[in-house]
Amino acid sequence: MATTTSGGSAEAPIAARLFGCGTPPTGEEAQLTFWSSQVEVRSARGVQRVPLAILRAREVVSAEAGLELSWDARGGSCALQVFSPAAIARLRSHPLLREMAQMARLRASRMRSRAWRTVAVALLGLFVLLPVLALLAFLWQADRIAGAIAGRIPVAREQQLGRQVFARMRDSLKLQEQGESLLLVRSLGERLTRESRFRYEFHVAADPAINAFALPGGIIVVHTGLIEATRSPDELAGVLAHEVQHVELRHGLKGLVKQLGLRGLWAAFTGDAGGTLAGEAAVQLGSLRFSRAAELQADAGGFDALVARGFDPRGMVDFFGTMEKAAGATPPPWLSSHPTSAERQQALQARLEGLEPAPGR
């Protein structure tokens, strides 16, 4: 390598690209060597020495970051650019260039841009995280939020919703227009719901499955299978009281609000609105599933309603016993989403004991 006579460097030259100075517009390969007061630029066009004093430094960013040293020559300005990270590091830390004011500025701007980048990343992170946090908050407090929203929906609206859903389901249900069981269900139901703010409708569907369900707003459907499984009107009243409580406590509406909220959040989160919400709502209500807490609440409320209306609450307790026996390996649909019959029976039994001596009839 070059001699070190004038206190210059014996370092290996830095590969760079030279622009201007009579090179082609797209530049050409060059080698850069530092001497004590000048830089030596060696290219296919020859060797030139540039005093350090006239050098300017600047950062070049075109997706990749590079470093440029430029100076004014007779034929216009010339520039040397370096892109490989190792070479950039060598240039940055070179003792001769460190003195340059521009280098100091570059370092400062680098720090600044780093700070900006941190801020930007933080903002971006927050932006991404916000829906996740909202989703988590909603999941955590879903029941409470849904309850609060459902509380603001007028009863008339709820009844309208229930009727719409029922109209959709009606065709698939074999509803009985007359018959003893329908009369029985109606009379029991009316006794249970006499002073309710909801207008109840009771239906009996011909279906061997042991099932009954309530739609928001007061439509209650009992399957013939369930009526056959009950051994006394008191047991049937127990089931009805339970379903009536789902309506009174607006479990259907709350569940729906929760589902819609989650779905809406999901859509906002993923940007996928997938399917109309209204259509989904109908599907959802058709196969209503209440939470464990809601079921136990309906049991307790139903029990109290039975007592208040002069039914024998033991009928309700007994029915769970019947169910338990009937259940075997596969529980009937009415119980599939419910807490186990035994568990519920125990809860009701405790309530029954709290009631003793029984109020009689």
Place this chain on the structure above:
Amino acid sequence: MPMDIVDYEIFGDDMQYVEVELDPGEAAIGEAGAMMMMQDGIEMDTVFGDGSTQQGGLFGKLLGAGKRLVTGESLFTTIFHNESAGKRRVAFAAPYPGKIIPVHLAELGGTLICQKDSFLCAARGVSLGIAFQRRLGVGLFGGEGFIMQRLDGDGLVFVHAGGTLMARDLAPGERLRVDTGCVVALQQSVDFDIQYVGKLKSALFSGEGLFFATLTGPGRVWLQSLPISRLANRIIAMAPAAGGRSRGEGSLLGGLGGLLDGDNN
């Protein structure tokens, strides 16, 4: 690895295709779906990644493929190699109106940074990578997004973009202000930044948007006159099927003219 040297010919005016002549044993890589025709003796081979030999191993291949996915290219690259004893030709067509430009990577120092999706074909050995926009402002407002394509090698690559393509050489320190979205490709030496238009009135009413892209030399840049997104917007705005309004084209008959001019469906 030395690049294959290919001869080429570009045909057409505004909807171009490029015909590449391959000597025996030579190969070209093409963007999936860009091939228009090939002569007998050219074998087509589809590889995972970009077909350059730099990426060794499965992981390298996956990484290369992932990069291609990010830049909007297909996961696979098609290699066309000439297995015959004579010269054979294969042609690649541009996907939309615009120009095809040949770029010698060796002339540029080995690297070209271009708009994603603009790669059409290249000599075998060119590696396709991604370049992340370092400047936040450019990524957000530069019109090219945060991810650009990076072509490395020393061979010939063909790049395609919309409208008329113009190459411009910038002297050291020379600055060009460009409408965002019109930058197709730039040599690595060119500084790419954005600049606020300067006046609120201009920002709101000039129709040029809030920012210009600024390109500072030295080096060569390529600009397109009609970004495909702009053309697509115009077409959609005019297309009745997409809710647009077809105007009467100045016909006195107005709406009735539409009944008579024969392009009803």
